[in-house]
Amino acid sequence: MSEKKNKNKKISLSEVATAAGVSKMTASRVLRGEGGYSESTRALVMQKVDELGYLPNRLATVFAGDKSSTFVGVSIPDLGNEVFAQVLEGIDRKLGLFGHQTVLGLTQHTQKAEEEWIKTVLSWQPAGLILTGRYHSARATEMLKAANVPIVEIWDLNSSPMDTSVGINHFDCGFDMGRYLVGCGYRELGYVGTSHDTANAAATRLDGFTRAVEGGNGHVSKQLCLHDTANYYTGYYGTEQLLAGTKSVECIFYQNDAMAFGGLQFVLSKGMSVPGDIGIAGWGDLPIASVLPKRMTSMHVPHLKLGQTAAEMMLARLSDEPVPVCKDIGFHLIPGTTVRRADN
């Protein structure tokens, strides 16, 4: 916190009041449109506000009123992942419409970074917090409870959240994909993902996927977890690694569409045909899918809506409206054409 220059000192409410020849209480009422003043007084005060270029100091407002601020802290793992950028956009746009400001926290998938950020952001008396993921450090959980502030946990559907939660069931997501691919006749499946996995959601999808595949007498015979972010290049490179071994897989399921697209490019570059030689399935149904010659087999998740819903739940909590403890925004499978269709 740097010292403010003393020159160019800001105009305060009492200066406006003095200029208008009224008390600062009257000026305060006018500015809040609270009523209880004459039209002439209102006009006079507003005129002085304009003349002096008065900007309220909301720090003082919050402070005086023992209110919380209009800040909403939003933690996001990483913006390199297009999905989270969409979620953030959905949140901020909705919150902005209702006079709230997003205080961003990029946690880079670590609880340590999240904890640091939570501590700081709570010290600014935020109206509420929207957190990506359901797992927080013990100290973070303590602070959050003590802060007694509305919290929306997003991403992973969480039936017993700290406060409220919105997301999808990642196990089911993986399960449905597994069942679908088995139904298409695949038995030897592969998986490529990364360790940058918020709330263990991708790992949970893999669990569901594996369960479904094995239930259908298939195997997830090869799986790879790279220590990197989930992006085009890791998908490309991960596929190269996965296919380098001896055992062959018939179809690969990826952590997300970006990785799946990278994988697709790799196998095509090797002269393999898709889905003739190998099937490719992604997750997330990213925008790029709209221009590809083959529709990517994927799972559609309404990311922007997830963000908006999170913001709506926060707004409802802030105005003490009833809010469901947890809200499932759902997903649906995109059959696509990067896996072969069922034989039957």
Added chain:
Amino acid sequence: MSEKKNKNKKISLSEVATAAGVSKMTASRVLRGEGGYSESTRALVMQKVDELGYLPNRLATVFAGDKSSTFVGVSIPDLGNEVFAQVLEGIDRKLGLFGHQTVLGLTQHTQKAEEEWIKTVLSWQPAGLILTGRYHSARATEMLKAANVPIVEIWDLNSSPMDTSVGINHFDCGFDMGRYLVGCGYRELGYVGTSHDTANAAATRLDGFTRAVEGGNGHVSKQLCLHDTANYYTGYYGTEQLLAGTKSVECIFYQNDAMAFGGLQFVLSKGMSVPGDIGIAGWGDLPIASVLPKRMTSMHVPHLKLGQTAAEMMLARLSDEPVPVCKDIGFHLIPGTTVRRADN
């Protein structure tokens, strides 16, 4: 600003002080590590801080000290554009390392939204502002001047910024691309872009591009400006529109790589070969380029570094270090293989 629940009231500094049997001034000194207290006092106070789970109220700190906060307002046009997500990530990560918090403002490319946001964010006494683009409404400019706060304008290189600026010269960017394509032997060029154009940067690139093309006896014979965001689909669709007419173009320059990729998919889907039948050039060198079979002819701009540099300049301004008025982070042409090479 919603009423805080009275129950679960927060612990204040004086409660800590009382518990430790010292005055709140002493407790305050300990917490700021300001010195001027005995080790035993320090230990005692810190113990009580832990016991009570005290979290400082930084609103009060800023308020009392007549300081500015550790907030930095960051305005970004739109996170659907991967480029801006990268810039934001670069900014927030760097700022976070130095104890600052990003207050996000998505302006959706409009000065009106930016003005509203500036007004609000200034009322929170931010340490500084990072704004995308050089054009602001008259009222916004007024408020910014009155606020007397460090400002970094990014994106468009601006030799006479409000305060400081970092970015690239978009005219030169377009000019270089134009010269390169003319040098490759193209004479009939097309352009596909959108009206969602922060700081007129894309329009400026088109100006530079046109100038270079005409200087080389070529023509930008067809150009299209869609009223939408620059993304994969608008690139696809825009290309369809552009090619629907009678006049043919030999090579298309796009507002960015996402559009160029969409355009590439369109022409491939029509059985055209690239660069055999038509050349494709983008801008921005997005990550997806790393996995494509053909390297996209594009312009590399270090987006993440742009964000980091903006944050560094802000930090320097905040600690009163000398800062250049404007900083060019440069770009370079990626020849790629989606345009044909020069004949010579």
Added chain:
DNA sequence: TTGAAAGCGATACCAA
């Protein structure tokens, strides 16, 4: 090394 008192800019509460 410590503490008491004033004050930051607004609002709440009570009086007029």
Added chain:
DNA sequence: TTGGTATCGCTTTCAA
């Protein structure tokens, strides 16, 4: 319809 006064949590300033 208005205004005076106490107050929020902390830091600054001055005194001990």
